Amino acid sequence: MGGLSRRPPSGGLGPLIHLIRRFFQSIVDKGPDPVQEAWLLGLLSGAESALYRQMSPADRSHAVRSARCPALVDDAQRAAAALHDVGKIHAGLGTWARVAATLAGAVLPSRLRGRWADYRDHPRLGAAMLLEAGSAQITVVWAAEHHLPLGKSSLSPEVATALAAADQ
């Protein structure tokens, strides 16, 4: 997730626990290992790399970690895993604002405005950016759907399960 929210609409304590873990990761994260980042950039197109480079250090670390997940079977899946949260660059929120936007979105989603609304809407915004960048369908679809329950994904169950496993 790189940001602070993965599948926030689902119930239970899972989203809250994920939020807390991601918060502490985000405040100490200085960005991915340069060698691992170079490996990832080798999988991305020029337009995708340009989007990736606009992500925050914590989001880039999350992207690299996601792409390296052993559940992924090919580079198309790795690129999709890496770029799923790219829509967060549109909102440009820092760590504290992400916490606030995530909590506010959980309580009053229809009241969010401006960059907080954009943050919550990062799946749709990211998918639009990736479509514009000419990304593969799996990359666009996973960005759009990565907060949906797996059963609602339009990807095959095997692919959606692998990509979800990578988003930790």
Ligand SMILES: [Fe+2]
């Ligand atoms: Fe994520």
Ligand SMILES: [Fe+2]
């Ligand atoms: Fe996300």
